[in-house]
Amino acid sequence: MSTPKALRQSAALRYGSAGFLIFWCLIAAFPIFWILVMSFKSPVDAFASNPLDVVFGPVTLAEGDGLSIMDVILGLGVLWLSFRFAFRHLPEMVAKFTKPGSVILGWVIAVLGFALAFIVVFFSILPWLLQGVNAITGPLGDPFIGLTVQHYVSVWVENEFYRNFINSLVVTGGVVTVSLTVGTLAGYGLARSGSNLAFWLLILALIFRALPHSVLVAGYLPVFINSAEFLRPIFGDAAPTLYGKPYAVIAVLVAINQPFTIWMLRSFFQNIPMELDEAARVDGCSHFQAFRRVIMPVMWPGVITTGLFSFLLGYNDFLVTSLLLDAQNQTMVPAIAGYFNRETTTTDQVEAIAAAVSITAPLFLLVMVFQRQIVSGLTAGAVKG
Amino acid sequence: MKFKTFAAFVGPSLVMMLVFIAFPLVSVFMQSFYVTQPVFEQVEIESCTPGFPNPTCVTEVKSQPVIGDDGKMISETRFSGLESYRNVLELDRVKAAIGNGSWSELMNIDFWKALRFTLTFTLLTLPLVLVVGLGIALAVNNAVKSLRGPVIFISLLPFIITPVIGGLSIRWLFIGDGILTAAMEWWTGTNISMFAQAWTIEAMMMFYRVWHVAPFAFVIFYAGLQTVNQDTLESAIIDGANRWERLRFVIVPHLMPLIVFIALIHLMDCYRVFEEIVAFSSQSHVISLQWLTYDFLTPDDAGNRAISRASATAMLTMVGIVILLIYPLKRTWRDHKGSH
Known part of the structure; x- marks a missing residue:
């Protein structure tokens, strides 16, 4: 069904509204995204006045904590796959394996099992795998972006x-x-x-x-x-x-x-x-x-x-x-x-x-x-x- | 439904509300007329300094707190009437300030400072929230269907985030030479310090509040836009109304009940502005009414809490809420009468 001519919008209005929407999404997400980025950097980088320094973290990198291109690609890949699995296949599996009366219990077990599997894969298998991959791939395996988890460790473990x-x-x-x-x-x-x-x-x-x-x-x-x-x-x-x-x-x-x-x-x-x-x-x-x-x-x-x-x-x-x-x-x-x-x-x-x-x-x-x-x-x- | 079953269903909830909301209110009201202080006694102490031929002795009367058998200070509670209110309102200083015609002198008194900020904050953010919320709702309604889900997802983030942390995330963008301060300095070529004066802090707080509440207004307006009568819109077009006139005369009147609803919720929530003060650590520049009560309730260096003054500020804050709610409550009552 095509829109009637009278209701059709001028280009200025359409771009204006789309622009406003993009602007709003940026404002809505930016502060949250930014604290996420900052939390992985060493203090000098986190409070640097140049945004690029905050994102790439040269000081953090110099301290020896960094990610290579392969790290980023594989890490994002695993994240994407696990999200896909969680939202597509997990509900189906829960529906298949639980009796109608115990859906809540089924979900609890499914979520716990998924979380455990994710932790094992992401925090122990993946780093082990990446060590090997980084050694083989040469320049792609060199760290290029500074990233450290030491603040999380000190918050959760030490404090x-x-x-x-x-x-x-x-x-x-x-x-x-x-x-x-x-x-x-x-x-x-x-x-x-x-x-x-x-x-x-x-x-x-x-x-x-x-x-x-x-x-x-x-x-x-x-x-x-x-x-x-x-x-x-x-x-x-x-x-x-x-x-x-x-x-x-x-x-x-x-x-x-x-x-x-x-x-x-x-x-x-x-x-x-x-x-x-x-x-x-x-x-x-x-x-x-x-x-x-x-x-x-x-x-x-x-x-x-x-x-x-x-x-x-x-x-x-x-x-x-x-x-x-x-x-x-x-x-x-x-x-x-x-x-x-x-x-x-x-x-x-x-x-x-x-x-x-x-x-x-x-x-x-x-x-x-x-x-x-x-x-x-x-x-x-x-x-x- | 019989009264007995009704009472059985509503009873537990009503009891909770009476015990934990109505009773504290009464107790706050009572507390505000009493003061609890440590008991002091007058003691004659003779202190001597060695001298020749006789030591020089001085006897002086000192007041010191009475220590009870358990080793703690004994305190007594006495009726003080309106004293706590006088201490909070400081009417003498207000009179002096008004007599001098000095606004800044008036703003040095905590209560009036807090009241000024609470009111300006509430009244300035209200129109901003409504306009931004409606703007986003119209833009989303205008966007392609497949984009709407992600946009709603992103919009919900500022709404759902813990208020203190939302405030902090804005503060960390500006603090010291944070990237946004640095960007503004680069833009204007001057040295900017966002946390050195009251008005910039207030501006950041208002920005935070609009950022936090606009998604709520947006979601409600967006739901309201789905039920706009298409026939009315079409007849408006046939009558030659342009886009602006359609918005002004068809859509906004349709959304009016929602606008009133959001305004009411926003007034209630904004009047108790508090988390911003904590997140921006702004107590030396800007304070709000609820923060004032909180401050009296937190133990000071000696470990005492100024309960009676906190109660007095709390009661004064209540007066504001009552004034705020009179009009909407009257309206609801009229509607209720009308529907029966």
């Missing part, structure tokens, strides 16, 4: 960043599970009740959503620090001090996240026709049985989408975790503040960059896998009003 990573996992995992469990129930209740009470609850949630988090933390802090005294009448001498405990932070983040979660889940539940509940009720289900056996199986897309946004909230939070967790239980994002506040040497700075890239990498994967869900989640709340 024990993996502890923060585990803490982040605990907090975000807890936040996602609890807020989805509590949120689906409430979202369903609110979607199926047209009463004034439901309306007022939603408005209350909207007001709660607008509260600055520091206001709430100002309320928790004194209580959490002294909680052993408050809770002694109930728990006796085993009364815990809530300050610094991950589960206390999980509870706080779940509560902060609740307004958003129930709004979003409610709009997903409203898309599921009422007739489905009614049919189940006619067949003799109670409200709760109808919810569990009939509604939830068709709700998974909505739940996954809302779970993604809960994940983002828990993972990205700085304010609550930095104020309510002690150094021992610190998550990744507040921990990075420690790096750039030291500002003693430029090496610290580059280590901070490596830590920042490490935090961003899981998010990048998340967008790759769940792009569609994120987009549908963003629009779900808005288009409904």
